[in-house]
Amino acid sequence: MLVKTHGSALFGIEAIPITIEVNIDKGIQFFLVGLPDSAVKESQQRIEAALNNVGYKYPKQKIVINMAPADIRKEGSAYDLPIAIGILAASGQVDHNQLDEFIIMGELSLDGGLKPIKGALPIAIKAMQEGFKGLILPMENAAEAAVVDQVEVYGASSILDVIDFFNGNKPLEATKPVISDDFLNGNNPYEFDFSDVKGQENIKRALEIAAAGGHNVILIGPPGSGKTMLAKRLPSILPPLSLEEALETTKIHSVSGILGQNSSLVAARPFRSPHHTISDAGLVGGGTYPQPGEISLAHNGVLFLDELPEFKRSVLEVMRQPMEDRVVTISRARISVDFPASFMLIAAMNPCPCGYYNHPDQECVCAPGLVQKYLNKISGPLMDRIDLHVEVVPVAFKDLSERRKGEESHLIRERVMQARRIQESRFAEHPQVHANAQMSSKMLNLYCDIDDTGRALLKNAMERLSLSARAYDRILKVSRTIADLEQSEHIKTEHLAEAINYRSLDRETWGT
Numbered sequence: 001m002l003v004k005t006h007g008s009a010l011f012g013i014e015a016i017p018i019t020i021e022v023n024i025d026k027g028i029q030f031f032l033v034g035l036p037d038s039a040v041k042e043s044q045q046r047i048e049a050a051l052n053n054v055g056y057k058y059p060k061q062k063i064v065i066n067m068a069p070a071d072i073r074k075e076g077s078a079y080d081l082p083i084a085i086g087i088l089a090a091s092g093q094v095d096h097n098q099l100d101e102f103i104i105m106g107e108l109s110l111d112g113g114l115k116p117i118k119g120a121l122p123i124a125i126k127a128m129q130e131g132f133k134g135l136i137l138p139m140e141n142a143a144e145a146a147v148v149d150q151v152e153v154y155g156a157s158s159i160l161d162v163i164d165f166f167n168g169n170k171p172l173e174a175t176k177p178v179i180s181d182d183f184l185n186g187n188n189p190y191e192f193d194f195s196d197v198k199g200q201e202n203i204k205r206a207l208e209i210a211a212a213g214g215h216n217v218i219l220i221g222p223p224g225s226g227k228t229m230l231a232k233r234l235p236s237i238l239p240p241l242s243l244e245e246a247l248e249t250t251k252i253h254s255v256s257g258i259l260g261q262n263s264s265l266v267a268a269r270p271f272r273s274p275h276h277t278i279s280d281a282g283l284v285g286g287g288t289y290p291q292p293g294e295i296s297l298a299h300n301g302v303l304f305l306d307e308l309p310e311f312k313r314s315v316l317e318v319m320r321q322p323m324e325d326r327v328v329t330i331s332r333a334r335i336s337v338d339f340p341a342s343f344m345l346i347a348a349m350n351p352c353p354c355g356y357y358n359h360p361d362q363e364c365v366c367a368p369g370l371v372q373k374y375l376n377k378i379s380g381p382l383m384d385r386i387d388l389h390v391e392v393v394p395v396a397f398k399d400l401s402e403r404r405k406g407e408e409s410h411l412i413r414e415r416v417m418q419a420r421r422i423q424e425s426r427f428a429e430h431p432q433v434h435a436n437a438q439m440s441s442k443m444l445n446l447y448c449d450i451d452d453t454g455r456a457l458l459k460n461a462m463e464r465l466s467l468s469a470r471a472y473d474r475i476l477k478v479s480r481t482i483a484d485l486e487q488s489e490h491i492k493t494e495h496l497a498e499a500i501n502y503r504s505l506d507r508e509t510w511g512t
Contacts, residue, residue: 027062221392
């Protein structure tokens with residue numbers, strides 16, 4: 001007897017429908033075809049043990065299973081459940097009349113229990129698009145998939161629940177979507193708050209500008225000056241995720257398998273902080289069957305690279321194209337996938353190997369030329385993509401001992417959101433542009449016009465401070481954001497002056 005069940009394969013962060021055809025005939029052999037990987041091939045042993053342990057018979061006949069389309073690689077253990085249900089239906093132990101209406105996915109334990117899978121949200125979205133009535137998944141994945149409310153999502157604890165459901169013995173309860181109050185109300189769910197920061201008002205100002213315009217930032221200062229502490233608080237002043245952003249972020253985390261069990265939508269912007277020993281593939285994504293890297297896991301959030309010069313140069317260089325295009329393409333001989341990578345880069349570094357160059361109290365002990373050599377570990381093209389260069393100085397004792405708390409994150413966040421609303425209105429005709437940092441050179445001419453006084457100031461600054469030509473566009477973008485924070489229609493001279501001040505590492509005299 002021939003029976004068909006339906007599953008799904010992951011292709012990047014998207015799902016592809018898979019039809020699992022099970023045919024049982026005379027004989028004793030078992031054939032599994034359709035480009036299965038080792039984990040899928042091993043399903044025979046898991047299924048046989050699971051069926052025997054829950055009181056059902058594994059047919060001792062010739063079983064041929066085809067996973068179509070046959071030219072797409074099937075990987076992982078999530079096909080255990082649809083294959084098992086197909087075998088039971090083909091052998092007459094499960095009613096096959098409703099099988100065409102559902103996508104079924106799940107990994108089997110030897111006792112018949114179901115273990116969670118990766119990519120439940122993309123699978124649910126594809127089930128809705130393909131017109132399936134429902135989706136049957138392990139219980140731990142039900143809340144995540146139920147975010148797609150146009151398709152019925154059923155969570156099951158064991159294969160017995162699924163068998164009883166199709167045989168009409170016991171219904172499965174449809175999972176209702178549960179979205180956190182933090183997401184619905186746009187609350188700030190972050191543990192860290194800027195009110196805990198003592199002093200460092202100029203750094204807070206720079207991070208506020210970065211958040212308002214989506215700009216990349218590098219913090220450079222001696223050890224213990226608060227670079228990491230400040231960077232960890234940046235997500236707390238970013239605008240809340242929109243529903244579209246939350247869905248896309250959740251899909252990436254789901255495919256990567258880092259979404260917690262019984263989780264639904266990601267409510268907070270991601271903050272990723274990889275160690276400097278990370279590989280190229282670990283940062284941008286890769287593998288034999290490509291998986292998202294750290295830059296994709298930071299999509300719609302913050303990527304924090306601490307001790308930037310300690311990262312391998314090759315690792316940093318692979319970020320250059322994704323930082324511009326906001327997407328990374330991973331190509332292999334048989335497959336090519338795109339992963340979103342729209343993130344804010346926050347980098348931190350010491351000014352020199354000993355860490356005390358330009359320190360107000362301690363003397364730098366580095367040999368002549370060593371400071372510039374240390375800075376040269378970061379290439380010019382990468383530095384060109386960082387809009388704000390911020391020097392961090394140690395906090396004075398009087399500021400550390402101050403009992404009064406600083407400005408809370410939610411107050412800064414309100415100003416940031418107001419600036420972002422101005423930008424949304426400005427870029428309404430440019431659907432791919434959401435913040436000032438994403439403007440093209442052509443758009444700079446439209447939205448960053450400056451008067452003669454400002455033009456003279458910018459010309460004078462570039463000549464006297466030995467600023468490079470590549471700083472020109474960045475200064476205009478940052479000055480546009482500063483003007484938005486002040487709700488100014490035009491870029492004023494003081495806005496340009498502040499933006500120029502954030503290009504310190506472009507000065508030819510810095511570090512010499």
